[in-house]
Amino acid sequence: MTEINDLKKEHxxxxxxxxxxxxxxxxxxxxxxxxxxxxxxxxxxxxKDKINKLKH
Numbered sequence: 001m002t003e004i005n006d007l008k009k010e011h012x013x014x015x016x017x018x019x020x021x022x023x024x025x026x027x028x029x030x031x032x033x034x035x036x037x038x039x040x041x042x043x044x045x046x047x048k049d050k051i052n053k054l055k056h
Contacts, residue, residue, distance in 0.1 A: 004054050014044040
Protein backbone atom coordinates (compact mmCIF):
# COMPACT_ATOMS: atom_id res chain seq x y z
CA MET A 1 0.00 0.00 0.00
CA THR A 2 2.86 2.38 0.70
CA GLU A 3 4.21 1.83 -2.81
CA ILE A 4 0.93 3.10 -4.26
CA ASN A 5 1.01 6.11 -1.95
CA ASP A 6 4.59 6.91 -2.96
CA LEU A 7 3.64 6.70 -6.62
CA LYS A 8 0.63 8.94 -6.02
CA LYS A 9 2.83 11.55 -4.33
CA GLU A 10 5.27 11.44 -7.23
CA HIS A 11 2.38 11.77 -9.68
CA UNK A 12 1.09 14.84 -7.85
CA UNK A 13 4.56 16.41 -7.95
CA UNK A 14 4.77 15.80 -11.68
CA UNK A 15 1.27 17.23 -12.10
CA UNK A 16 2.33 20.45 -10.37
CA UNK A 17 5.49 20.72 -12.45
CA UNK A 18 3.50 20.06 -15.63
CA UNK A 19 1.01 22.80 -14.82
CA UNK A 20 3.83 25.23 -14.10
CA UNK A 21 5.59 24.34 -17.34
CA UNK A 22 2.36 24.69 -19.31
CA UNK A 23 1.83 28.20 -17.95
CA UNK A 24 5.44 29.07 -18.77
CA UNK A 25 4.99 27.72 -22.29
CA UNK A 26 2.20 30.21 -23.00
CA UNK A 27 4.87 32.92 -23.19
CA UNK A 28 7.92 30.84 -24.15
CA UNK A 29 7.29 29.04 -27.43
CA UNK A 30 10.80 27.63 -27.81
CA UNK A 31 11.17 24.02 -28.84
CA UNK A 32 13.03 23.21 -25.61
CA UNK A 33 9.97 24.00 -23.52
CA UNK A 34 7.85 21.73 -25.73
CA UNK A 35 10.32 18.86 -25.35
CA UNK A 36 10.38 19.30 -21.56
CA UNK A 37 6.60 19.36 -21.37
CA UNK A 38 6.25 16.27 -23.54
CA UNK A 39 8.74 14.33 -21.40
CA UNK A 40 6.95 15.37 -18.20
CA UNK A 41 3.64 14.19 -19.58
CA UNK A 42 5.14 10.84 -20.59
CA UNK A 43 6.56 10.34 -17.08
CA UNK A 44 3.25 11.31 -15.52
CA UNK A 45 1.35 8.87 -17.74
CA UNK A 46 3.74 6.01 -16.98
CA UNK A 47 3.33 6.63 -13.23
CA LYS A 48 -0.44 6.62 -13.62
CA ASP A 49 -0.23 3.28 -15.46
CA LYS A 50 1.88 1.79 -12.66
CA ILE A 51 -0.63 3.00 -10.05
CA ASN A 52 -3.52 1.45 -11.97
CA LYS A 53 -1.69 -1.88 -12.36
CA LEU A 54 -0.98 -2.03 -8.61
CA LYS A 55 -4.61 -1.28 -7.76
CA HIS A 56 -5.90 -4.28 -9.71
